[in-house]
Amino acid sequence: MKGGRERERPGAGLRSKEGGDLTETRRKKRETPLEHFVDKHQCDLIARVCNIGPILDNLFREGVIQQEDYDTIRTIPTTQERMRKLYSGSLKAGGQAAKDVFFRILKKEESYLVADLNRKES
CATH class of the missing domain: 1.10.533.10 (Death Domain, Fas)
Structure with missing residues (x-):
């Protein structure tokens, strides 16, 4: 790591419209139930x-x-x-x-x- 800084994952710390972590929101969207x-x-x-x-x-x-x-x-x-x-x-x-x-x-x-x-x- 350069300069002792850790790399953050994309979207980390950002908030979704619903107030949750953006990466968590993206993960949940991928886990939606099967379409009827x-x-x-x-x-x-x-x-x-x-x-x-x-x-x-x-x-x-x-x-x-x-x-x-x-x-x-x-x-x-x-x-x-x-x-x-x-x-x-x-x-x-x-x-x-x-x-x-x-x-x-x-x-x-x-x-x-x-x-x-x-x-x-x-």
Whole structure:
């Protein structure tokens, strides 16, 4: 060490917006939990889901979407726009539990698509 000074690690002593050590904040961001399947494959699901009717029916039956949202989404002309509305509304508001139900329904109604996306992951 030159001049008896220790080298500090980058970001040491700096504070994040949350008030913690910046290097600690960076480390925690790298350790985030795995991304949910429906989030990870959002673009592919929006583009490739074909059988949206039964998916909406099941989401409504299981209480993930309410009558008003169900009716609104059903009037949207394209499947891709319906999926975008579903993502931006009910799935976002319902959080992890809604995504879990949606994924279970997707595995039943769009099993080949889910299998294809799983193959691409591995």
